[in-house]
Amino acid sequence: MAFLKAFGSYLPERVVTNDEIGARVGCDADWIRNVSGIDERRFAREDESVIDLALGAAQDCLERAKIKAADLGMILVASGSWDRQFPGPAASVANRLGLDATPSLDMPMASAGSLFGISLASRLCSSLGPILVIGAEKMSKVVEREPMERGVAILFGDGAGACLVHPSSGFARIVDCGLYSDGAYAEDLKLPFSSPLEMNGRSVILQASRKIPRAIAALLEQHRRRAADVAVFLMHQANQNLIARVAQALEVAEDKFYSNIKRFGNTSSASMLIAAAEWANANELRPGETLCFAAFGAGFHWGALLAEGSS
Amino acid sequence: MDKRTQILDIIRTVAGKDPSVAPDESLFDNGVLDSFGLQDLVTGLEKSFGVKIPDSDLTPRKFDSIERIEEYLQEHGK
Structure with missing residues (x-):
């Protein structure tokens, strides 16, 4: 646990x-x-x-x-x-x-x-x-x-x-996660040691638009939950348009995806946790409610994680 | 409806305007589609042509122009 x-x-x-x-x-x-x-x-x-x-x-x-x-x-x-x-x-x-x-x-x-x-x-x-x-x-x-x-x-x-x-206490129990990596896209988003970041934005958007909702849907299905029943999605804040696409693909309202990208931009590995901290400061996950994390990034690495409000 | 007309219809729907590009011109460099439009284009092609486009084929280069889209569909028996 x-x-x-x-x-x-x-x-x-x-x-x-x-x-x-x-x-x-x-x-x-x-x-x-x-x-x-x-x-x-x-x-x-x-x-x-x-x-x-x-x-x-x-x-x-x-x-x-x-x-x-x-x-x-x-x-x-x-x-x-x-x-x-x-x-x-x-x-x-x-x-x-x-x-x-x-x-x-x-x-x-x-x-x-x-x-x-x-x-x-x-x-x-x-x-x-x-x-x-x-x-x-x-x-x-x-x-x-x-x-x-x-x-x-x-x-x-x-x-x-x-x-x-x-390991033994917290406001939410981690239910499960689904993690994925595909090095075929390693060249599409990379940061060499001393030269600028290189990003094939079209490839990133194309792959992320498909892979994120698929990872979330697979995990939800595995645990017999529906996207509509998720209390909040806390996703890597890459781009608001991408967040909207993922919500659309899962057929849930965009406002189910907590977003602060307007104020902080894309802070890469930090963004999902900054969003989570803000959300948790203002909201409470009730017992039994589902929280869903999702992220996608260079590698490509991506995945989703489910947690459930503790009683 | 022939294949090119179908493709043009999809592009028109996704872009929200007439795609005034030559068949071999880039849909992206000419501002017809952006990164998110590409995703919609691929979804539209899958629905209209009954083809399943796997992630491994999702490279912008393969869908960069009307001719390339036609080539892709032909390679997949459409």
Whole structure:
């Protein structure tokens, strides 16, 4: 058994409007809004690192879970924008939390990282104890690599989200997950070490529009649930138009998919957990209600996860 | 209705306008379709021609022009 205990988030203060980013890549604010649903995003300070962002989300999550860092059995950190080949940020995040022996694992997976992290944690926590899953991204550094590309620059923002997966208690029991990967598309979305992010947007949209609803539908069917009965979908905030397509494919209202992409843009691995933290701050999952996570990202990696409100 | 007319009808429905492109011109570079329109185009082709287009065939290049769509359908017996 595994439970969702709490979420947390951290967002940098600086707001970058569509006017500001549009002026740098030659497009206007309305166009950005139309193609993505984004009005603004946050950029971290120059001296704020992926580790700083991750730490902010981790501390927020631990406070909400009322759990001390010392009680963690493992830390998983997903980040696609970390700027060093190795070591990744996980051990440093653990260190900043005051831990000197807790195993910490990096998941350099970008947008699907948090979903894979929660799934992995749900299977490991019974033997390791509470696991903190973090998604943290400083995409502004990626966006600003020259030459800036319009289709990339308008989408991304910085931020971090976290989720505490607990073996015995929490507001929702993790029911199951379905995870998938297909390396045939590895070249369609990639971030080389020092050159700009390369994205075949058409391929990403085409595949994501099909694979996300299919993953959700398969999992729901496996557990004899209907999309219409899901209380909330917490999906990677890639693009509002994609979220709308997924809702349409599942034949549910778009507002069943919690969305904050308008304010924070696409924060890659962090976005699903930032959305989850916001949703959980304002809403309550009643006993028996179903919550559904979904994500899709570079790899391609994608999947869905179901949780059910605890009694 | 011939194949090209059917394809043009689907494109017209998806794009919401007449596709004023030559058969060998890119539907995307000419602004007839965007990324999401491509998904609708593929769905429309599946319904109209009774063909199942697998994920592995979902590359934008294969559906980039009217001629390429015709070639794809022909290769799949349509």
